[in-house]
Amino acid sequence: MSMWQQNQMERQARFWELIRQGKTNTAACEAVGVERHQGYRWRKAAGGRIPLAPRVVSGRFLSLEERLAIADLQRAGKGVRDIAAGLGRSPSTISRELTRQQPCAALPRRRSPAYAPYAAHKRAELRARRPKPSKLEHRPLAAFVQEKMDLKWSPQQISDELARTHVGQVEMQVSHETIYQALYVQGRGHLRADLHKQLRTGRAMRRPRGSAGVKANLTDVISISERPAEADDRAVPGHWEGDLILGTNCRSAIGTLVERTTRFVLLVHLPDGHSAPAVRDAMIPAISTLPEQLRRSLAWDRGTELARHRDITLATGLDIYFCDPHSPWQRGSNENINGLLRQYFPKSTDLSAHTPEELARVAAELNSRPRRTLGGITPAAAMQALLSQDPVATTA
Numbered sequence: 001m002s003m004w005q006q007n008q009m010e011r012q013a014r015f016w017e018l019i020r021q022g023k024t025n026t027a028a029c030e031a032v033g034v035e036r037h038q039g040y041r042w043r044k045a046a047g048g049r050i051p052l053a054p055r056v057v058s059g060r061f062l063s064l065e066e067r068l069a070i071a072d073l074q075r076a077g078k079g080v081r082d083i084a085a086g087l088g089r090s091p092s093t094i095s096r097e098l099t100r101q102q103p104c105a106a107l108p109r110r111r112s113p114a115y116a117p118y119a120a121h122k123r124a125e126l127r128a129r130r131p132k133p134s135k136l137e138h139r140p141l142a143a144f145v146q147e148k149m150d151l152k153w154s155p156q157q158i159s160d161e162l163a164r165t166h167v168g169q170v171e172m173q174v175s176h177e178t179i180y181q182a183l184y185v186q187g188r189g190h191l192r193a194d195l196h197k198q199l200r201t202g203r204a205m206r207r208p209r210g211s212a213g214v215k216a217n218l219t220d221v222i223s224i225s226e227r228p229a230e231a232d233d234r235a236v237p238g239h240w241e242g243d244l245i246l247g248t249n250c251r252s253a254i255g256t257l258v259e260r261t262t263r264f265v266l267l268v269h270l271p272d273g274h275s276a277p278a279v280r281d282a283m284i285p286a287i288s289t290l291p292e293q294l295r296r297s298l299a300w301d302r303g304t305e306l307a308r309h310r311d312i313t314l315a316t317g318l319d320i321y322f323c324d325p326h327s328p329w330q331r332g333s334n335e336n337i338n339g340l341l342r343q344y345f346p347k348s349t350d351l352s353a354h355t356p357e358e359l360a361r362v363a364a365e366l367n368s369r370p371r372r373t374l375g376g377i378t379p380a381a382a383m384q385a386l387l388s389q390d391p392v393a394t395t396a
Contacts, residue, residue, distance in 0.1 A: 067117035155179035238296035241334035247351035262382035267359040276307035
């Protein structure tokens with residue numbers, strides 16, 4: 001844009017500002033330094049109506065002047081980083097702005113079009129209008145979300161599945177955050193009002209997490225810092241994470257085991273409580289069902305329920321390592337699974353009432369859910385590929 005064009009735009013903006021203040025056409029033209037006929041031409045171009053005052057845009061968003069500068073710098077052959085430096089913006093902001101100008105991926109692409117600042121600014125204003133219609137007003141999309149949530153899929157898993165199965169169908173794409181918002185705000189889209197109960201927390205609103213409980217200290221333990229380095233990058237299968245989920249007044253429990261490479265879940269039935277001998281007697285047969293190559297290590301927190309860990313290691317050959325106190329992130333996969341299990345086994349219920357067959361059914365359902373961290377395949381498929389030495393076995 002030339003200096004003359006920029007000055008004309010500034011004069012026109014000032015002209016309309018004065019007209020909105022009640023100035024006459026002649027007075028406004030004299031104030032901005034143009035002839036009366038120019039003012040008439042501006043009025044005619046506006047259809048005889050006085051344009052509304054421009055919306056005040058937050059500094060977080062690109063202004064029209066910045067978009068005009070982007071167009072000038074792009075025509076001058078500047079790259080994204082040079083443009084960002086010239087405007088004092090992040091390179092990612094400029095990159096996203098230019099990417100929005102590109103044609104749809106589904107259409108044939110001949111050459112990259114020149115950046116059109118006025119059209120881009122108009123589209124940005126349209127996107128910014130509120131309130132926006134909910135994407136979940138689209139009934140087929142809402143039906144898909146409800147169907148998967150009734151199977152206890154998470155919003156993230158639903159969003160990823162839509163992206164895989166409805167490629168190119170914009171109306172069938174939705175982010176996980178949009179689903180959460182629709183669940184937490186009544187009247188958004190065509191979702192059932194009680195669908196939030198299918199979330200693993202069962203909450204109808206967000207709230208901060210409470211602090212974790214304090215675990216008792218154990219003696220004669222091997223720290224997780226001594227666990228083989230091969231377990232850290234999840235490249236070698238056979239390293240597990242374990243814990244208990246507790247029932248009413250901590251009187252009942254279910255043991256949970258998660259394989260780090262495949263995220264495969266095993267649930268351990270504890271009909272006789274969760275004392276150290278009871279946990280030992282239940283863990284040994286559960287671990288013994290695993291192939292020997294899948295018995296490399298187990299990471300556990302410092303709960304006294306695993307005080308007989310030496311007996312478990314001697315009987316199964318599985319080395320057991322203990323996490324640092326108050327460090328649940330050292331068993332991140334297991335913590336995630338324990339949260340999902342609360343959809344099936346709510347807090348303040350008697351967990352001893354569940355049979356081994358029921359635990360096996362729940363584990364099978366969890367293992368059949370596609371996992372984003374596995375590239376969209378299920379833990380069951382990843383484990384099967386691993387056991388069959390199939391090259392498509394996925395590691396994270």
